[in-house]
Amino acid sequence: MPEPEHTHLSKLTTGRRITLYVIAVLSVAFVAFHFGxxxxxxxxxxPIREKHDDKIRAYMTPYFQQDWHLFAPDPxxxxxxxxxxxxxxxxxxxxETTQWADVTTPHIDKLQGQRFWPSRVERLAPAVRQRIEGWRDPELDELRHKNQLKSQKKDPDPPLAPGELAGRDSALLYARGVASSEAKALWGDxxxxxxxxxxxxxxxxxSERTERDNKGKVTYYDLAWMKPLKVSR
Known part of the structure; x- marks a missing residue:
């Protein structure tokens, strides 16, 4: 039975060996960078997040965000x-001020129809609330809440960290961009x-599941008026 042929690196040309080495090094470097x-x-x-949180968020959002609910689902x-x-x-x-328009439901409907290969773009609108409410550091925010109960002061103590400020600005810019894109599609330029x-x-x-008329509690809050961004769909 003939032995299978193997291509050894020593039999490759110098150019091909260099190409393979470069590809291997770049692949390892990218994987290490991504996991880091x-x-x-x-x-x-x-301290690293405080200094570079804006760059970390820019790299991770929206394409590399992870959702652990698949492994540990909450009700x-x-x-x-x-x-x-x-x-x-x-x-x-x-x-002229228009009526409010729901821009989340159409995107969710599209996601429901693309179960195997959903478009990342369709996830932008549903993620607005998560970005708006998720820029605060939970540990610092808990400390501020305790200090506020003690001192009754309105100013945050400790003050917002640079990473939180950058996260807030990034979240508002994100929401502004999504809203501008949806508004342009609905009402023109x-x-x-x-x-x-x-x-x-x-x-x-x-505990209230047997109450037929109980449909839950609806709350809302409005952001300030913002100038639209020039975006393309």
């Missing part, structure tokens, strides 16, 4: 989304300003 950034993104607040307790309205310029030059409303529907508690 992922570890920094998920580890507790630390679904609420449903959320966001609405958009605009002030647009009318033909006579005045400003003659938009003066956009506004976002975050809506949360808390489902009835398990």
């Amino acid at each position: 950034m992922t570890a920094l993104h998920h580890m507790p607040f630390n 679904v307790a609420e449903d959320s989304g966001f609405l958009v309205r605009v002030k647009r310029v009318t033909p006579n030059g005045s400003l 003659d938009i003066h300003s956009v506004q976002i409303r975050i809506v949360v529907n808390q489902f009835p508690r398990f």
